[in-house]
Amino acid sequence: MSDSIKVVLAEDEPSLGQIVQESLETRDFTVFLATNGEEAYEFYSKEDPDILVLDVMMPKKDGFTLAKEIREENKSIPIIFLTAKSQTKDVLDGFQHGGNDYLKKPFSMEELIVRIHALLDRIKLKRDHENMSIGDYVFNYTKQSLQHPNDTVLLTHRESELLFHLYQKKNEILDRTFILKKLWGDDDFFNARSMDVFISKLRKKLSKDENVQIINVRGYGYKLTF
Numbered sequence: 001m002s003d004s005i006k007v008v009l010a011e012d013e014p015s016l017g018q019i020v021q022e023s024l025e026t027r028d029f030t031v032f033l034a035t036n037g038e039e040a041y042e043f044y045s046k047e048d049p050d051i052l053v054l055d056v057m058m059p060k061k062d063g064f065t066l067a068k069e070i071r072e073e074n075k076s077i078p079i080i081f082l083t084a085k086s087q088t089k090d091v092l093d094g095f096q097h098g099g100n101d102y103l104k105k106p107f108s109m110e111e112l113i114v115r116i117h118a119l120l121d122r123i124k125l126k127r128d129h130e131n132m133s134i135g136d137y138v139f140n141y142t143k144q145s146l147q148h149p150n151d152t153v154l155l156t157h158r159e160s161e162l163l164f165h166l167y168q169k170k171n172e173i174l175d176r177t178f179i180l181k182k183l184w185g186d187d188d189f190f191n192a193r194s195m196d197v198f199i200s201k202l203r204k205k206l207s208k209d210e211n212v213q214i215i216n217v218r219g220y221g222y223k224l225t226f
Helices: 014-025 037-047 063-071 088-096 109-128 157-168 176-183 189-205
Strands: 005-010 029-034 051-055 079-083 101-104 131-134 137-140 145-148 151-154 173-175 213-217 221-225
Touching (some): 005 014, 005 109, 014 109, 037 051, 037 063, 051 063, 051 109, 063 079, 063 088, 079 109, 101 109, 131 157, 157 221, 176 189, 176 221, 189 213
Parallel strands (some): 005 029, 051 079, 079 101
Antiparallel strands (some): 131 137, 145 151, 173 221, 213 221
């Protein structure tokens, strides 16, 4: 059991919750099934799970509200939202409330399991690179901070995700379409403008070292150099 992945699953539809729980448990997951947001928070607080799988529409406390509260105390635990909603705005709302991934109903168990493992692998990779040197800065993904000899600034969840991907491709082009779909869920015009704003914010926060640059490679993406 010690190697079992611990999942808090919040799903208010009893039949679906039971099916997902049983399917995960047959694959050696440990699942704590909640039927509302308040119960899910109790499991999160007591059981120290590896990942949260949250239905968006739940009684007592919806998934977005729950994720926002958890993000205030835990910046790194992966969160997957389950929802029947399909509009781009709903997907964006999920990411803005701290979600890492978004799975639309109906879904296959195989897809859910693949996404759980992918998120956990990504978090492990980031923890292995917890303190990343970027010129005069030290980027701590877990604490979402940029430490400079003269100052320390905090990053938002989205800024941390974007900077991490830029760092992983340092001195190479980070594909614009890839990162838009990865972090925003869609590469439409609205999201592209939003990403440009986040790039500008990161440039400002990295401006104390003039050798650190985020270069716009028109038509392709961005490149972090230092």
